[in-house]
Amino acid sequence: MIKKDLSINFLGVRFPNPFCLSSSPVGNCYEMCKKAYGAGWGGVVFKTMGYYNFVVDEVSPRFDKLNKENTPFVGFKNMEQIAEHPLDENLADIRRLKKEFPYQVLIASIMGSNDKEWEELARLAEEAGADMLEMNLSCPQMTSHAMGSDVGTNPDLCRRYCQAVKRGSKLPVLAKMTPNITDMIPVAIACLEGGADGIAAINTVKSICNIDLDRKVGMPIINGKSSISGYSGKAVKPIALRFIQQMRADERLKNVAISGIGGIETWEDAVEFILVGSSTLQITTAIMQYGYRIIDDLRNGLMHYMDEQGVDHLSDLVGLANDNLIPAEELDRDYKIYPEINVDECIKCGRCYISCYDGAHQAIKWDADKRLPSVNKEKCVGCLLCYHVCPSGAIKMGEIAFKPGRQGQRKAEDIIH
Amino acid sequence: MSKKYLQELEPGYTPLTVCEEASRCLLCLDAPCSKDCPAGTDPGRFIRAVRFRNFKGAAEVVRENNVLGSICARVCPTERYCQKGCARSGIDVPIDIGRIQRFITDFEETNGMKILKKGKPNGKRVAIIGSGPAALQAAASLARLGYEINLYEKEAKAGGYLRYGIPEYRLPTHIVDKEIEYVTELGVKIHLNTTVGKDISLDKLKSDNDAVIVAVGASYGKMLPKFENNPHVEIAVDFLKRVKDSKGQVDLPDNILVIGGGDVAMDVNVTLKLLGVKNISDVVYEEFCEFRASKKELRDAQALGVSIIDGYVPVDVDGKTVTFKHRTIPGEVKITADKIILAVGQYPNVCGLEGIRIVNGESDIKGYVTTDPKVFVAGDIAHLDKTVVAAVRTGKDVASLIHSRIGGR
Numbered sequence: 001m002i003k004k005d006l007s008i009n010f011l012g013v014r015f016p017n018p019f020c021l022s023s024s025p026v027g028n029c030y031e032m033c034k035k036a037y038g039a040g041w042g043g044v045v046f047k048t049m050g051y052y053n054f055v056v057d058e059v060s061p062r063f064d065k066l067n068k069e070n071t072p073f074v075g076f077k078n079m080e081q082i083a084e085h086p087l088d089e090n091l092a093d094i095r096r097l098k099k100e101f102p103y104q105v106l107i108a109s110i111m112g113s114n115d116k117e118w119e120e121l122a123r124l125a126e127e128a129g130a131d132m133l134e135m136n137l138s139c140p141q142m143t144s145h146a147m148g149s150d151v152g153t154n155p156d157l158c159r160r161y162c163q164a165v166k167r168g169s170k171l172p173v174l175a176k177m178t179p180n181i182t183d184m185i186p187v188a189i190a191c192l193e194g195g196a197d198g199i200a201a202i203n204t205v206k207s208i209c210n211i212d213l214d215r216k217v218g219m220p221i222i223n224g225k226s227s228i229s230g231y232s233g234k235a236v237k238p239i240a241l242r243f244i245q246q247m248r249a250d251e252r253l254k255n256v257a258i259s260g261i262g263g264i265e266t267w268e269d270a271v272e273f274i275l276v277g278s279s280t281l282q283i284t285t286a287i288m289q290y291g292y293r294i295i296d297d298l299r300n301g302l303m304h305y306m307d308e309q310g311v312d313h314l315s316d317l318v319g320l321a322n323d324n325l326i327p328a329e330e331l332d333r334d335y336k337i338y339p340e341i342n343v344d345e346c347i348k349c350g351r352c353y354i355s356c357y358d359g360a361h362q363a364i365k366w367d368a369d370k371r372l373p374s375v376n377k378e379k380c381v382g383c384l385l386c387y388h389v390c391p392s393g394a395i396k397m398g399e400i401a402f403k404p405g406r407q408g409q410r411k412a413e414d415i416i417h
Numbered sequence: 418m419s420k421k422y423l424q425e426l427e428p429g430y431t432p433l434t435v436c437e438e439a440s441r442c443l444l445c446l447d448a449p450c451s452k453d454c455p456a457g458t459d460p461g462r463f464i465r466a467v468r469f470r471n472f473k474g475a476a477e478v479v480r481e482n483n484v485l486g487s488i489c490a491r492v493c494p495t496e497r498y499c500q501k502g503c504a505r506s507g508i509d510v511p512i513d514i515g516r517i518q519r520f521i522t523d524f525e526e527t528n529g530m531k532i533l534k535k536g537k538p539n540g541k542r543v544a545i546i547g548s549g550p551a552a553l554q555a556a557a558s559l560a561r562l563g564y565e566i567n568l569y570e571k572e573a574k575a576g577g578y579l580r581y582g583i584p585e586y587r588l589p590t591h592i593v594d595k596e597i598e599y600v601t602e603l604g605v606k607i608h609l610n611t612t613v614g615k616d617i618s619l620d621k622l623k624s625d626n627d628a629v630i631v632a633v634g635a636s637y638g639k640m641l642p643k644f645e646n647n648p649h650v651e652i653a654v655d656f657l658k659r660v661k662d663s664k665g666q667v668d669l670p671d672n673i674l675v676i677g678g679g680d681v682a683m684d685v686n687v688t689l690k691l692l693g694v695k696n697i698s699d700v701v702y703e704e705f706c707e708f709r710a711s712k713k714e715l716r717d718a719q720a721l722g723v724s725i726i727d728g729y730v731p732v733d734v735d736g737k738t739v740t741f742k743h744r745t746i747p748g749e750v751k752i753t754a755d756k757i758i759l760a761v762g763q764y765p766n767v768c769g770l771e772g773i774r775i776v777n778g779e780s781d782i783k784g785y786v787t788t789d790p791k792v793f794v795a796g797d798i799a800h801l802d803k804t805v806v807a808a809v810r811t812g813k814d815v816a817s818l819i820h821s822r823i824g825g826r
Contacts, residue, residue, distance in 0.1 A: 001477050071440075266470045290444060294469060296462075301471035393433070 004303035006042070008314045010279045011172035011197045011257050013131050015105050017042035018274070018314060019298050022261050022282030023109035023136060023176070025080055026292075030093040034100070039292040040299060043105030044097070045200075045282060048082035048136040049090045049125070050110075051117040054144070056084040064209040064219040066235065075235035076285045077209040079141050079220070079227065082111055087121075091128040098129035107174070111136040113146040115164040122168030133171050134259075135161065135196065137187075138178035138203030141229040149203065152178035155190035162194025174259055176200040177243065179236075184243050185250050198257030199247065200282065202240045204230025233285040237263030241276050248277035248322045255319075265294070267301025274314070275321035334406035336382025337416065339375055340398025346372060352386035352395060360385045377401075419665025421691040425491075426586040426717060430520040439467040441505060442512050449502030450514060455802065455810040456483050456554075460499050460514045463521060476525035479518055480532040484557035484599055485550055485579075485809055487522035487592050490515050492583055493806050494680070494711030526595055535603045536563030541823055544569065544622040546613045546770070547632035549577025550805045551796030553600050554812025555630055560603035562820055568605060569622075571612040577634050579805070581658040582681070584688045585665070619770055623791050628819050631770055631787075632812070635763035635797035641676075643734045644759060653681050653760035660688055667692070670755030674739060675699040675723075676731060677760030683714035685758050690721035697723045698752055700741050704728040726750065765798050773798065785815045793819060 006017035020043035021027040021036050028047045036044055050056070059079055066075040083090055098106055108125035110133060112118035122133055137158055142148030151157050158175065165173055175191035177184050179202040188199050206228050210219040218226030240262025247253045260278025264270050265286040273281055286294055302314075311317055341352075348371035356364040363379035364386060366372075373386075387395045397416045402408065430438060448461025459478060466475035479486040495515045503511035525532070541564050545552045548570040556566045574580055576593045601607065613619055622629045638652035653675075660667055673694055675685050678701030689697050699718070701708070704727045708715060719725060729741035729750055738753040765780060767773045773794065774781045780798035787794060795811040797803055 001481065002473075268470055293465070297466050297469035297471040297474055300466070300474035300477070301469070304471070304473040393431075 002300065002303045002307060004306050005312070006299060006302060006306075006314055008279055010259070011132065011174075013105055013172060015042040015280055016103060017299055017302075018278075018280045019043075019270070019295055020045055020105065020107065020259070020280055020282045021287065022284045023048045023107075023134060024284040025078075026284050026287045028083060029085065030096055033093070033097050033106075036292045036295075037097070037101045037104045040295045041104070041292065043107060043131075043280065045107040045109050045134055046083075046090065046094055046097075046130075048109040048111050048139065049087055049121060050082050050147070051112055051121060052087050054082075054113065054147075056081050057143070058084060059222045061220040061222070065233075066209045073233055073285070073289050075207075075209065075231050076233040076288070077207055077219075077229055077231050078204065079229040081142055082109075082136065082139065087124070091124055094125070094128040094130055098131075105131050107132040107134050109134040109136050109176070110165070111139070111147055112161065112164075113144060115160065118161045118164040119168035122165040122171070122173075126169040126171050130171065132174065133165060133169060134174040134176055134200055135165055135191075136176050136203075137161070137191075138176050138180075139230070140178065140180060140204055140206045141227070149178040149180050149206070152176075152187060152203070153181045155186045158187055159190040159194035162191050162196045166195035172197040174198045174200040176203055176261075178203050179239055179243055179262075180206045183246075185247060185253065188247055188256070189252055192253075192256070198259065199253075200259040200261060201243050201247070202236070202262045204232045205236050205239060207231030232263065234263045234265055234269075237269060237272075241272060244273070244278060245276045245322065245325050248319060249325065264298075267298050267305060270298055270302060271305055271317070272321075274317050275319070276325070277319040277322055279315065279318050332410075333403075334408055335400050335402045335410075335415065336380075337384065337397045338377060338380055338382060338399045338401060339384055339386050339395045341373055341375060341386075342394045342396065343372060345392055345394035347392045347394070348372065349391060351389050351391065355385050355389045419692065421586070422660070422665040422688060423585050423589075425589060426687070426691075427516070429523060430516055435467060435517055435520040436470075438513055438517055439464050442468060443504050444468065445504045449504065450499040450512070453498045453501055454806065455498065455804075456489065456806045456813065457810070458482055458486075458489070458499065458518075458806075460512075460518070464512065464514070464517055467517060467521065472521065472524050473528070473530065475521045476528075476530055477532055479521055480525060480530075480599075483809055484533065484554055485596050485805065486518060487526070488550070488579055488588060488596055489806050489809065490518035490522055491588050491592065494713070494804060496712050498806065531602070533557065533561060533599060533603060536561045538565065539563035539824075541565070541628075542567070542626045543628045543630065543819060544626040545630045545632055546622075547577060547634055547796065548575035548597075548607055549632060549634045549636075549796055550579060550808035551634070551799075551812040551815075552577070552630070552632035553597065554809045555632065555795055555816045556605045556812075557600050557603055558813055558816035559819065560600070560605050562816075566603075566605040567626075568607040569611045569613050569617065570607060570609050573610055575607045575609065578636060578654075581661060582636075582654055582684075584657060584684050585661055586687065586691055587684065590661075614768060614770055619792075623789075627791075627823050629792050630815055630819070631767070631773060631792060631794045631798065632796040633765050633767060633770070633798065634808075635765045635803065637764050637766050638681075638759065639762040639764060641731070641759060641761060643731060644757065647734065647736070647757070649737050649755070650757045650759060653677065653685050653758050654763060656758055657681070657684060657688065660692070665692055669694050671695045672754045673697050673756045673758060674752050674754035675758045675760060676739075677701065677762075678703050678725075678727070679709045679760060679762070680711055680714055681763075682760035683710045683718045685760050686718040686723040686725075687714070687721060690718070690723060696754075698754070699723055699725045700729050700731070700739075700750070700752070701725060701727045702730055702744070704744075763797075763803075767798070785811070785818050 108130035110121040137152035139148040260273035733740040
């Protein structure tokens with residue numbers, strides 16, 4: 001079995017590996033976190049603790065999921081709020097966990113509704129032994145508008161609460177961003193100005209997963225009604241990667257320390273988050289579906305990837321994709337790539353023809369007798385929709401054609417990898 | 418006619434189709450599949466690795482448990498073992514565990530992975546007689562613990578029944594070669610063309626080694642008295658070896674009678690069909706409900722057009738003509754064929770290996786030990802199922818028994 005050091009230093013704290021439970025139902029009590037540590041998770045973000053007076057009163061049922069064809073959990077909708085246990089009980093759990101698992105990281109997630117609560121929660125979490133704090137500025141399903149994602153879209157409020165937290169504690173602080181915003185950068189900058197040390201992104205996306213067609217109510221139905229609430233899982237991965245990349249590409253946030261969150265399920269997802277600049281990673285939805293055991297393949301797969309890449313320190317991978325994501329106006333627009341259809345691998349389904357005709361440029365010819373497609377180069381614009389819909393992998397990237405007068409010095413291998 | 422015989426009958430998965438099959442897996446709690454492998458394979462774990470796109474990790478799970486992972490993936494009657502308790506059966510059909518394992522081990526080979534590592538030498542030596550699945554697994558297990566291992570094989574090539582018995586369409590020779598390479602890469606030495614009791618004595622092995630494992634296998638096919646000295650009769654294992662040696666280049670008549678209903682008989686049936694034999698009748702003592710052959714092999718034979726007649730016993734043989742009577746229903750069948758192949762069981766030959774006796778085709782050994790504290794047994798002559806996976810199990814068991822007895826520095 002391959003052995004590679006997956007440890008990483010993140011804001012002065014050593015993580016034995018970058019994989020953490022995110023603040024959510026999966027890290028809700030001592031027993032759960034203990035099992036997760038035992039399974040090999042590098043850290044836990046303990047479910048967000050509110051102040052003494054905030055009473056959590058949950059609905060039932062509280063989840064929904066989006067399916068596509070026969071794949072369940074493409075996306076997952078969750079209506080649960082922050083920790084339902086009393087603050088003192090949560091603090092006692094944190095104390096006990098840190099005593100039993102001193103080498104694995106415990107991040108206390110906190111959420112106040114005013115300066116004093118934020119400051120006091122920070123102080124109490126540090127006292128209980130947490131290694132780091134995460135400010136939940138982003139839960140989209142709170143019953144109080146003074147808490148959650150309504151706060152996270154307001155840079156001034158975020159800055160102020162970060163200052164309050166820093167008054168209460170010397171621990172490194174992550175500010176957790178809401179994606180329910182057009183531009184995350186002003187909020188992230190405000191948080192850093194307020195004293196936050198790093199950013200956690202993203203929290204869940206406000207959503208309605210499904211509507212019950214007979215009862216005309218969103219799902220899940222709670223006494224005939226439903227609400228908008230947070231969406232997570234694989235479907236939000238592209239949104240998370242985009243926000244993280246945008247922050248890392250901004251001069252003012254360059255090299256900002258990021259804990260990446262959003263639809264991570266496999267080691268490949270994890271690597272993507274690392275390559276756009278995440279040093280640690282947080283996961284919930286995949287654990288809710290499959291359990292803490294997914295850590296086995298996250299860790300082992302990441303080790304094999306590091307081995308293939310000849311990398312000994314995980315930190316060497318952080319942000320390697322950042323410079324390869326550039327503004328659209330800077331992309332090379334001098335050429336097109338024609339699809340190449342391998343007749344031997346073609347299974348004669350005609351899906352490329354349908355998609356090209358109805359969704360692209362009518363550039364696939366169809367021999368109805370032989371049931372074989374071919375490319376009409378006159379019409380083909382090189383969009384390669386056909387390549388994406390082909391179910392048998394028979395369509396590959398083929399000839400590169402430069403637009404008239406735009407040859408340039410590039411070789412084919414620079415363009416197609 | 419040999420082209421079909423030389424190609425694997427069942428196509429392997431592609432990266433796309435293996436993910437589809439793995440996504441059918443329910444990733445059960447306390448997975449039943451992982452409890453039903455004699456060799457201790459953990460399909461629940463490796464299918465999960467495939468599901469989460471960690472093919473290399475999946476290969477580690479398979480290989481560290483079983484040095485013959487690629488062979489077992491192809492030949493194991495999984496419906497009797499891991500697939501038996503598959504919870505997916507509650508929805509439709511069990512996961513095709515063998516084929517997923519085959520994809521994983523093929524991936525391992527394509528990527529040139531070197532998973533098993535030789536142990537630090539512990540100063541102990543073990544000799545193993547035979548080079549079939551039990552011998553190879555015992556060798557690998559002990560070499561990983563630091564033992565110096567020598568294998569003695571009577572044939573010109575290693576592998577035993579894997580090489581000479583299982584047909585090419587089910588187990589390609591290059592797979593056998595590859596997995597033997599995994600064993601020799603651990604420092605195991607294989608002495609070919611060496612019959613113990615003739616070329617080297619058991620006493621010599623005992624004095625040169627800390628332990629000796631007899632894993633000679635049941636490589637000889639049984640004869641029935643009525644068929645003795647009949648020029649039209651060939652023993653199944655001899656026939657399969659002849660076909661495999663010649664890569665399918667054998668002359669065969671149009672009408673062949675096969676007698677027997679185990680996996681070897683099915684291998685003969687399918688081999689004959691793939692070699693282009695027109696008419697094959699297989700007469701079997703057991704009725705279908707009590708068949709010993711794996712369902713998959715029976716299905717393959719029937720799909721290729723072999724006529725299988727169940728519940729009949731041969732009562733009279735006259736040259737090419739055999740008369741059978743039904744075991745319970747009054748009635749008889751008379752079949753005349755140009756060739757008769759007998760697939761009615763195998764027995765081990767332990768000539769020259771004093772201390773082990775063969776009674777009714779089985780050794781008189783119980784467990785893995787003999788009356789001689791230095792001599793152990795594994796494979797067919799230890800009493801377990803006569804399958805490759807059971808042989809692997811005996812190899813692992815005898816290795817850990819030896820390790821617990823003689824240990825190492």
